[in-house]
Amino acid sequence: MNMMANAGTMRLQAMAAAGGEVLKIQQDLAARRSNLVAELLRGEEDFFEQQHYPAGDVFDPQTGAQYYYHAHRNDGREHGHFHVFQRPQFLGEQFEPAKYVKTGVGRCSPKQKIGEHWPRGENALAHIIGVAMDHYGQPIRLFTVNRWVTDETWFAARDVIAMLERFELRHAWPSSPVNRWLNGLLRLFQPEIIDLIRRRDDAVEARGRANPRGDALEDRSLEVTASIDISVERQLRQLRRSLAA
Template sequence: MLTAGLEVLRIQQSLAARRSNLVAELLHGEDEFFERRHYPAGDVYDPETGAQYYYHAHRSDPREHGHFHIFQRPHVLSERFEPMRHAKPGIGRCAGEPQVGAHWPRGEAALAHIVGVAMDNYGLPIRLFTVNRWVTDETWYAARDVITMLDHFEIRSRRTVPEVNGWIAGLLRLFQPEIVELVRRRDAAVEARARANPHGDALEDRSLEVTAALDISVERRVRQLRRSLAA
C-alpha cells in the first residue's frame, strides 16, 4: 500500500512540476468540456484485463470538478461471477411484469462498477464513492464478487495516458481497505432501501444514487502508513 501511495504521489508531483494535473492530461486536446460526456470518448478499456474507466462531471458539490467511474468487465477473469438475482421483495412478481435485471448488460458487455473517485478543481482526489445500479447501467454483482474483481484491476494498454492509468491502479491499492468497506456499505444501503419499499426495485430507485462515500487525502494516507511501518 505504501509503495502504491508513493507512486501516486510521484505521478501527481511530476504533473504539478509541468504545471499540469491528472484531469488536464486526460482532457488534453479537448476544445471544450461538456458535463456528462465521457472522457476520453469511448472510455479507457483494456480488452486483455477487462479494466475500464472514464471521467465526467455533473456538479452537485462545489468542491468537485468531476469524477472517475472505474469498472471491471468480469468475462475475461479466471473466476466465474454470476449477477445477483435481485427479485423484488414481498409478494411474487405479477404476470406480465418484466423480470428484474432482464435489461442488464450480459456476457462481454457486463461490467461491474468498483468505485468512483471525485476530483477537485486542482485535479486531485478528494472522495471515494459507490453508486446504485441505475447510475452506471452496470450488471449488479454481490459485494464479495466486486471485492474479488478489485484485486484484478489493471490497465496494460498505453494507448491512452499512461500516467493516469498508473495513478488509478495505485489509488485502488492505496485505498483498498476503504474501497472494500464502501462496496459492502453499497450492498447494505440497497438492501435497506428494498426493505423500506418492498414493492419497488431498489436498484432502479432514482432517489438512491450515491450509496456510500468517504473523503480521502493521499498525503495523509501515506503519512499514516509510514508511521504504522515505523512502529
C-alpha cells in the same frame, strides 16, 4: 474507522508502495504545471457535462479494466469524477450476476424479472468505485453508486471485491500517468474501497426493506450509496505510522 487495523504487514507495504507511486505521479505532473484531469483532457477543445472522456471510454482488452471521466454536478469542490469498472469475463473465472437482491423486489409483479435489462455476456460490467476530483485535479472523495447510475450488471459485494483485487490497466492510452495513477490509487485505498462496496450492498438492501414493493436498484432517489473523503498524503502518513509500529 481505521481501515488498516486488520491489514497485514505485506498488504500495508504494498499499499505504501502504491501510494508512493501515486504521489510521485501527482508531483511530477504538478512540476510540469499539469494535473491528472488536465492530462486526461489534453487535446479536448471543450468539456461538456455528462459526456464521457475520452470518447468511448478507456478499456484494456487484456484485463477488462475500464474507466471514464465526466461531470454532472457542481458542489463547489468537485470538478468531475472517474467511474472505474471491471468487465468480469476477462478475469478467467466465472462471476455470476446477482440472481436476486435482498430488497423485497421479489414481491413485485410476477412479470417483473430481476436484471432482465442488465448488460450480459461480453457487455457485462461491474462498477468498482467512483473517484471525485477537485478543480486542481486532485482526488478528494471515493464513492459507490446504485445500479441504475452506470447501467451496470449487478454483482454481489464479494464478487466486486474480488474484481477490485485484480484490477489493472496495462496500456498507456490515453495517458500512461493517469492509468498508472488509477492502478495505484485503487491499491492505496483498497481497504476503504472494500468497505464502500459492502456499504453499497447494505444501502440497497435497506432501501428495499423500506420500500418492499419497489426495485431498490432502479430507485432514482438512491444514487450515491456510500462515500468517504480521501487524501493521498494523509493515507501515506497513516500507512507509515502503521508500518513503523
